[in-house]
Amino acid sequence: MRPLTTSLATSTLALDRVTKRFPTGTVALTDVSMSVAPGDFVSVVGPSGCGKSTLLRLASGLDDATSGTVDVTAAATSYVFQDATLLEWRSALRNVELVGELRGVPRDERRARAQDVLELVGLTGFEKQHPRELSGGMRMRVSLARALVAEPDLALFDEPFGALDEITRLQMQTELQKLFRLKRFAGLFITHSVSEAVYLSTRVLVMSGRPGRIVAEIPIPWDYPRPPELRYAAEFAAITGRVSAALGEHS
Ligand SMILES: Nc1ncnc2c1ncn2[C@@H]1O[C@H](COP(=O)(O)OP(=O)(O)OP(=O)(O)O)[C@@H](O)[C@H]1O
Ligand SMILES: [Mg+2]
Structure with a gap:
């Protein structure tokens, strides 16, 4: 499966059939193809150790793919880590x-x-x-x-809200979503939280357990700004249910 809903020519970030094998022999990613265009906010969810942070490091240029290509056309990339650093x-x-x-x-x-x-x-x-x-x-x-x-044209986030309490986390999601609406960068966001992914994103990618590959791509239909109450709507539950089901089948 090759989830490429935006054409490579207009993408800020494009990965094509990327594999990452570390010198230790661990294969973290296999055959990952994906792209993020301006105005896309793409979240990636997947089991612990499936290669999410590795994917982000490849996108940022901090590390290289073993095979396949990583194309970044962004003039400025930012990286937000789990700790505020x-x-x-x-x-x-x-x-x-x-x-x-x-x-x-x-x-x-x-x-x-x-x-x-x-x-x-x-x-x-x-x-x-x-x-x-x-x-x-x-x-x-x-x-x-x-x-x-x-x-930045490309903003990369590695579980930035993972260490926050639930109330602060929901506030931060609302803030980030407002910022995205204003700035419309290309966003790639890693999270363990299915509801966070669905609330924030234009698209959610689901990864399998290691070696990580993309097993599902779920488009999120709502415009921004998204009211906080959206999280309690039946249509929201229907989509988080689809993401969770894809995760459950492949972890
Ligand atoms: N520099 C490295 N050298 C060797 N193995 C590595 C290296 N970095 C990551 N790995 C391995 O690659 C796999 C994927 O790691 P990664 O950090 O990308 O997972 P993750 O999906 O971000 O996990 P988590 O959800 O726990 O943050 C793991 O098995 C990890 O041990
Ligand atoms: Mg990680």
């Missing part, structure tokens, strides 16, 4: 400014942009606080702001 000695604002600083963006300009993005993620008033003075959810907001301040 902030610099403890810099304030929230200066963490977000870091990307501009490294690129030589003039101070006033990078500061103004960082302020704007912090406002988007609901952190106005907390700019001067250091990471240790922020809650886990706030730290993740800073991490999202840092990823989006560079206006």
Whole structure:
């Protein structure tokens, strides 16, 4: 099965028949073909150890495929990890400014942009606080702001909300969905949560157990913004049911 619903020519990220074998002999991915175009928010769900983080590392260029091709046309890619990975000695604002600083963006300009993005993620008033003075959810907001301040064409997320409590996690999903609606980057989002995948995405890919391959592709029909109550609708349950069934059959 080769789930390619967008043409390769318009994709920001395209993997074609990708296999990844580590020097240890572990085959993490086999025959993975997928693509993400601007305006796509694609989530990947699959059992632990099936190669999801490996897929993201290949997409980011941190690692190479053993066979097959990985094409990225993005001018700017951002990567959000499970931990917020902030610099403890810099304030929230200066963490977000870091990307501009490294690129030589003039101070006033990078500061103004960082302020704007912090406002988007609901952190106005907390700019001067250091990471240790922020809650886990706030730290993740800073991490999202840092990823989006560079206006990425391709945004990669590796279970960014996995460590958050349920209430904060739902809030963060709503925030991210708002940001996606505004920025319309190409998004690739890894998660263990089926409802998170369905709520956030334009498409959900289901992976099998290791070696991971894509066993189902489920399009999600709703426009953005998506109201939080959508999660309680019968049509939402019907789609999460389809994703869970595909996961159950192949894990
Ligand atoms: N650098 C590496 N060297 C050798 N094996 C690796 C390496 N990185 C990952 N693996 C192996 O590849 C497989 C897939 O790992 P990966 O981290 O991609 O899984 P995952 O789907 O992200 O799991 P989880 O849901 O637990 O985060 C695992 O068996 C892992 O042990
Ligand atoms: Mg992982």
